[in-house]
Amino acid sequence: MGARKLLSSTAAFATAAGVGVAAWTQIERRMPTLRRYVVELPEGLETPALRILQIADPHLYPGQDFLVDFIRGLADEDFDFVVATGDNFGSIAGADMVRRAFEPLTDRPGAFVFGSNDYYSPRKKRWSTYLTGPSKHSKKRNVPDLPWEELASFFEFAGWVNLTNQAEVIDVPVKGSIFEGDASQTDLVRVGLIGVDDPHIKRDRIPQLPDGWYAADTMRLGITHAPYQRVLNEYTSDDAHLILAGHTHGGQLCVPGYGALVTNCDLPRELASGMAAWSFAGKESPLHVSAGLGTSPYAPVRFACRPEASIIEMRPAARA
Template structure:
């Protein structure tokens, strides 16, 4: 039997086939990584229009920022964040996960200083309390990520103080009303549902019996778990803003997100959609986020975004 048809020959051919396949796979993986490193800095502004204001009010511009995951060396991100002030929003809503490094508080506050000239509200995410850690990216396919007890603590109190000193309102398990452009906004926010810290404060008590006055109810959370969306929808929210998902972060073109890192359906991992619960409907905007964990600094088919929501009159 000739060498070409022998068992040894077939084994050699199969081995060469595996080697070629492995080489192609390695090259493709390297190319995807290079592209992902590039895309993570291709910041975009998603714009949406939503007719939910009472008659006679609007337009009203809400800038929604989320999941900045700031690292001190991120100059391009800092410049882009500062440039968002040129939009001159009527309100800034920050839905958490601002940090990705223990030394990021001061440079992040500096980057956000131009935006903090405008009214704002905020809630924290898990990566405001704890630093990220390295993990196998494939673990996200096993379900929502979990927090370890030995996580590095971040200086959330100082970041929260910086936001507060600028006039932004802390909605961590709190509610508060603000009058903006002549309209009463009733806000209700929760601590991070991803950590199971949410406690519902309801709507501001001073608004009871005043539902006939023009107002808008806005709910704010970091992680859009279904239990949170159900609660706020059934409690009469007119709008809900959340982040956390990173829009999937690594998506398939033409398909979208593969994971949402919570129990939200993956097709809802980014964008403006209606949420229905117990006969009520609330529009929910899930931000695709601005950053990534510093241990997974890539985005594929999911560019980092801020969202400008233009609210207009219902009629």
């Protein structure tokens, strides 16, 4: 084969591969999945198991009805408590979609924090800027244009705890573990919750720990939208049994065998999604970063990074 023909064949192959990848990014973003994890609690914590459903980054806007249907369908799963980690809106036109998506889940207890896209609608920008570092929020843009107050009221009316720079200890009714015991038995789990407003736009203020946080029967959860290290360090210092975050979209465009290219915050890219351990000052807390469900309407693509929700079972340590 001559050099000219070889170059022509190579160019044709590269073009075909590029078209294939572009097509797959549109298919994959429409393939949400439910992931499951188990976290073993430390010995000495006197509590039943707790199953947590985490919903992160739906970014709902017209045309995303497949995500609405997926989120609604999660109501049929086995879980005790919902944690919504923010970025629910993809545009103001998605407000009704957000309420419709979450409505079946509000029969269960829950808690929530907000992300920047609960306050401010996304703006069009070059995708390449996302790959160069965390996105910037204009200081001139300080008046929210999304119905965050209405969404907060919707969640609060359902009895969900607003963790916007707040902390609280609550009792959550649970049934028997799906892994062991009688599933018809009902118990109460005492859960300590600490949350912040979105660190990505510097709205985070670590609240004072509530009474009962360190009680022997209290399971401790730290909640944030964006997993900035300053927040993870605080939660780890406070001995959280689990930290939940979203924001990263798992990198959204990943390289098979390598993983995420970016996290859109100061979290190392190796921790862009999934379960890991976060260490700080000699302490360690389990950290779950959800790859989330949606995308910006201006970058509606995913590659090697399926949209996801997660159920995490907090299981008491096995007795000898």
